Amino acid sequence: xxxxxxxxxxxxQAEINLQLDAEEKIKLMRDMIRIRRFEEVSLKxxxxxxxxxxxxxxxxxxxxAVGTISxxxxxxxxITAYRDHGHALAVGMGMNECMAELFGKATGCSKGxxxxxxxxxxxxxxxxxxxxxxxxxxxxxxxxxxxxxxxxTGSSLCFLGDGAVNQGAFHESLNLAELWDLPVxxxxxxxxxxxxxxxxxxxxxxxxxxxxxxxYGIAWESAKGHDIYEVRAKTKAALDRAHQENRPTILELATxxxxxxSVADANAKKYRTPxxxxxxxxxxxxxxxxxxxxxxxxxxxxxxxxxxxSEAKSEARQAAEFAEQSPYPEIGEITDDVYFEVDKDTExxxxxxxxxxx
Amino acid sequence: MxxxxxxxxxxLDEELANDDNVVIIGEEVAxxxxxxxxxxxxxxxxxxxxxxxxxxxxxGFIGMGIGASxxxxxxxxxxxxxxxxxxxxxxxxxxxxxVRYMSGGLINCPIVVRGPANGGTNVGATHSHxxxxxxxxxxxxxxxxxxxxxxxxxxxxxAIRDNDPVYFMENTLLYGDPAAASELPEEEFTLxxxxxxxxxxxxxxxxxxxxxxxxxxLEAAKQLKEEKGVxxxxxxxxxxxxxxxxxxxxxxxxxxxAVLVDENKPFCGVSAQIAATIQQEAFDDLDxxxxxxxxxxxxxxxxxxxxxxQIPNVGRVVEKVMQLx
Numbered sequence: 001x002x003x004x005x006x007x008x009x010x011x012x013q014a015e016i017n018l019q020l021d022a023e024e025k026i027k028l029m030r031d032m033i034r035i036r037r038f039e040e041v042s043l044k045x046x047x048x049x050x051x052x053x054x055x056x057x058x059x060x061x062x063x064x065a066v067g068t069i070s071x072x073x074x075x076x077x078x079i080t081a082y083r084d085h086g087h088a089l090a091v092g093m094g095m096n097e098c099m100a101e102l103f104g105k106a107t108g109c110s111k112g113x114x115x116x117x118x119x120x121x122x123x124x125x126x127x128x129x130x131x132x133x134x135x136x137x138x139x140x141x142x143x144x145x146x147x148x149x150x151x152x153t154g155s156s157l158c159f160l161g162d163g164a165v166n167q168g169a170f171h172e173s174l175n176l177a178e179l180w181d182l183p184v185x186x187x188x189x190x191x192x193x194x195x196x197x198x199x200x201x202x203x204x205x206x207x208x209x210x211x212x213x214x215x216y217g218i219a220w221e222s223a224k225g226h227d228i229y230e231v232r233a234k235t236k237a238a239l240d241r242a243h244q245e246n247r248p249t250i251l252e253l254a255t256x257x258x259x260x261x262s263v264a265d266a267n268a269k270k271y272r273t274p275x276x277x278x279x280x281x282x283x284x285x286x287x288x289x290x291x292x293x294x295x296x297x298x299x300x301x302x303x304x305x306x307x308x309x310s311e312a313k314s315e316a317r318q319a320a321e322f323a324e325q326s327p328y329p330e331i332g333e334i335t336d337d338v339y340f341e342v343d344k345d346t347e348x349x350x351x352x353x354x355x356x357x358x
Numbered sequence: 359m360x361x362x363x364x365x366x367x368x369x370l371d372e373e374l375a376n377d378d379n380v381v382i383i384g385e386e387v388a389x390x391x392x393x394x395x396x397x398x399x400x401x402x403x404x405x406x407x408x409x410x411x412x413x414x415x416x417x418g419f420i421g422m423g424i425g426a427s428x429x430x431x432x433x434x435x436x437x438x439x440x441x442x443x444x445x446x447x448x449x450x451x452x453x454x455x456x457v458r459y460m461s462g463g464l465i466n467c468p469i470v471v472r473g474p475a476n477g478g479t480n481v482g483a484t485h486s487h488x489x490x491x492x493x494x495x496x497x498x499x500x501x502x503x504x505x506x507x508x509x510x511x512x513x514x515x516x517a518i519r520d521n522d523p524v525y526f527m528e529n530t531l532l533y534g535d536p537a538a539a540s541e542l543p544e545e546e547f548t549l550x551x552x553x554x555x556x557x558x559x560x561x562x563x564x565x566x567x568x569x570x571x572x573x574x575x576l577e578a579a580k581q582l583k584e585e586k587g588v589x590x591x592x593x594x595x596x597x598x599x600x601x602x603x604x605x606x607x608x609x610x611x612x613x614x615x616a617v618l619v620d621e622n623k624p625f626c627g628v629s630a631q632i633a634a635t636i637q638q639e640a641f642d643d644l645d646x647x648x649x650x651x652x653x654x655x656x657x658x659x660x661x662x663x664x665x666x667x668q669i670p671n672v673g674r675v676v677e678k679v680m681q682l683x
Contacts, residue, residue: 077429111462120461127428128461132452138418139453142425149381149407149431169448172418179413337463338497340521348520352552352600355497356631 011229012293016071016236022299028070028228029294029305032062032287033312035086038095041316042085042102046263050324051102054262055116058086061255063286064189065090067231068157071239072125075154077143079127079136081161082117083189083257091124095319105326112329113337133194134160134167137186141173144182148246155183155242162252163194163202165209174248178216183242185235188252189225195261196271210252218248225253226284229293256280360542363533365507366396366472369514370434372546374404377432380518383410383423384436384473393438394474394533416442420471421449424523427469428457434518440475440527441487454523455498468521472514475503475527476570477621477658477669486658488621490568491628493525494599500524501598502551505532505572508540509596512549520551529570537573552600556609560591563679564609566632567619568595571670575619578675588679598628606632607639614645617678619670624652646682651675 011017020028039057046055058065065086069078072091080087088098093109101108102116109119119129127143130136140158147154164170165188177184188209194202203209213220219241223234231253238249258277260268269277294300341349360368373380386393388401388411401409412419416437423433437443443450454467477486494501500522504510510528517524532538557572558579565575572594579590593609595601610616616636620629633648654668667674 079425109462110460110464113462114460118460120457120464122428122461122464127425127465128457130453132448135421135448135452138421138449139425139428141418142422142427143429145422146426146429146431149426150429169417169421172415173421175413175415176418176422335497337459337461339500340458340463340466340468343463344521348516348551351550352554352597352602354552354600356601 011227011233014229014233014236016232017229025294025299026304026308028066029290029300030308030312031066031090032290033309034095034315035062035065035089036287037309037312037316038089038098038319039085041320042099043259043263045103045320051116052104053115054082054264055102056083056262057257057259058083060258060280060285061189061191061225062086063228063231063290064187064225064253064255067228068187068235071232071235072157073154075147075152076157076239077125077127077147077154078157078159079140079143080129080159081133081136081164082129082131083161084117084119084129087159088119088121088126088129091121091126093119093121093124093126095315096322099319100323100326103323103326104328105323106329106333107322107326111333111337134164134170136160137164137170137173140186141177141182141184144177144184145180147183153243155185155239157185157187159187159189161194162188162190162192162199162209165212166203174213174216174218177248178218181246182248183246184248185238185242186248186250188250189255190252191255191257193261193271196265196267198271208252210250213250218250220250220252222252222254225255226286226289228286228290256284359536359539360507361534362507362510362528362538363394363396365511365540365542366514366528367398367400368542369511370397371400371403373515373518374400374408379430379432380434381408381410381431382434382436383412383419385412385414385438387411387436392436394530396528396533397436416446417449420446421453423469424449424454424467427467428465432468432518434470434472437471437473439485440473440489441485443471443489444487450493450525451496455496459498466521467523470517470524470526472526473528474530474533476529476531477653478531478570478665480660480662480665482660483657490527490598491622491626494628498523500551500600501527502596503527503569503598504596505569505594506538506540508542509549509555509594511542512547513551513596515546515548516551519548524551527569532570535573551597552602554596554602554605555594556591556605557594558590558592560589560613562589562613563615563617563682564591564593564613565617565619565675565679566593566595566606566609568598568628569621571619571621574670574672574675578672578679581672581676582679586676586680590679603635603639606635610636610640611643614643615682616644616648617675617682618648618650619675620650620652621669622652623655624650625655627652649678649681651678
């Protein structure tokens with residue numbers, strides 16, 4: 001613990017962190033707590049059969065989405081895989097629309113058409129929410145390509161898990177990112193397991209997964225993900241590289257998920273020991289680490305923490321009520337949102353038959 | 359007369375001029391002038407930003423184009439062969455076709471993926487796929503298969519201006535074929551996607567086809583008239599999805615017979631869908647079962663004389679029409 005705090009104080013001295021005022025620090029706390037409470041409530045309703053499909057929980061990894069996204073500006077865009085609730089809330093999506101999406105309701109962020117793995121908010125530079133492992137990585141460089149093509153100073157933060165690094169699409173995107181000098185930051189959220197298979201059993205690597213970037217000449221860094229100061233300091237360097245040089249970075253952040261791969265992961269406690277989970281919760285919980293840090297800095301009191309926590313719980317409960325009370329989409333809406341031209345009733349949308357059911 | 363490849367080239371050139379967001383990306387499209395010379399001269403004219411050589415990395419660069427299109431870039435991506443779509447399938451289906459839906463309509467992908475999709479060139483099974491049926495199966499995608507230079511020009515311009523993903527399937531045998539060449543007016547024009555065209559009017563049987571099979575059907579119609587006294591009508595679908603069912607059905611109602619000419623493999627091929635539509639919508643107008651001429655149901659054979667037999671040809675179409683009795 002002592003060493004850990006010593007490390008943290010180093011990153012606390014990073015310029016990007018020195019710029020944080022008390023209010024901003026507390027916002028980071030609040031953002032992480034909101035993600036955790038949102039997901040705890042969603043788990044409760046999932047277990048009560050209020051939702052279908054999968055629920056991939058982000059609990060334990062909150063510092064990564066919150067820390068990285070806290071640095072994003074007007075032209076920085078975000079895309080991730082299926083463990084996407086944390087990033088959604090971090091970019092500013094509301095709990096109501098997110099919870100309603102999990103319930104499959106018409107008031108959901110995707111009108112009940114995407115589900116847990118497919119949250120989007122392009123107005124907040126959030127491009128999903130993608131279900132196929134590493135399938136979002138070519139899209140991630142596409143966002144970077146678009147930013148550069150339009151002559152903007154920005155970046156694409158392309159999140160992926162440690163299981164995604166063995167997919168071909170990821171490697172193809174790495175080659176293009178470096179070849180074409182694209183302002184993309186790959187953020188590998190390494191929680192140690194690709195579903196139930198540990199990193200050792202799934203990946204050939206030397207030192208770290210990010211080090212694979214060397215083969216492409218891409219700058220890389222691996223770091224601890226549970227401490228927001230460190231996450232922000234490392235992300236800032238990558239953002240500067242993207243903004244100033246249009247160059248990619250691979251940033252691998254060590255983290256841990258407390259729940260299974262998804263709630264449907266029947267072996268969540270079999271491929272790892274209960275002690276391992278407890279060890280992470282006790283020593284590296286991102287909420288606790290940040291809370292202790294802020295209390296040490298005199299920015300946060302136990303009382304104000306409890307108030308933030310209570311507000312987050314209440315917000316999540318209200319979101320569940322909103323979702324429960326919302327209507328499901330109508331059958332007639334199944335074929336909406338398939339074609340732009342049809343939805344907008346344009347000339348092109350009225351030409352020929354687009355749908356073939358009776 | 360303008361050749362099919364030159365008509366496409368003109369459409370691309372004009373759309374590069376019309377919209378700064380249009381960018382052409384693909385293998386050998388720039389400095390090499392295009393493997394089939396469809397993009398000839400465009401890099402020289404438009405430069406590195408607008409015409410971009412991609413490495414052999416279809417999943418990567420097609421996916422990249424889809425991502426860029428979400429931000430409003432309008433990429434026109436060349437697949438040197440549409441058969442190579444199979445290594446980019448996840449991007450082309452899960453991302454391009456589904457992202458609008460899964461985002462509840464918040465995102466759209468104004469991308470064109472184009473390239474030749476045909477057999478008949480003795481390049482073996484891996485390079486001879488005709489995936490129009492596969493892609494048309496996926497709601498969210500549009501699939502265009504032009505048979506003439508005029509259609510290729512007008513439909514390409516519409517495809518680039520369309521705000522949905524359009525997969526545009528050309529044909530290496532048509533690029534330089536005088537039979538596919540057209541007179542093009544000097545002024546620009548577009549053709550709507552989702553509009554079939556009667557390429558030859560007739561009264562006895564409807565030959566319904568798309569892509570190069572339209573030219574096969576036209577040649578067969580000529581032979582049927584001259585040698586058998588059968589007056590065939592030829593309907594060119596031009597696009598598979600959206601599909602112009604009205605033109606198909608009007609033709610069948612007029613001729614009371616239909617033979618579908620389709621380079622797809624028969625099982626779940628485009629013609630299977632057309633046959634289902636005809637039996638459902640024009641059952642009482644049919645004097646004979648709907649018959650099909652498709653590729654012979656095996657991976658594309660290499661052997662040059664046999665491949666001519668495997669894909670639809672004039673002889674097989676004439677024979678099938680005569681089976682109608």
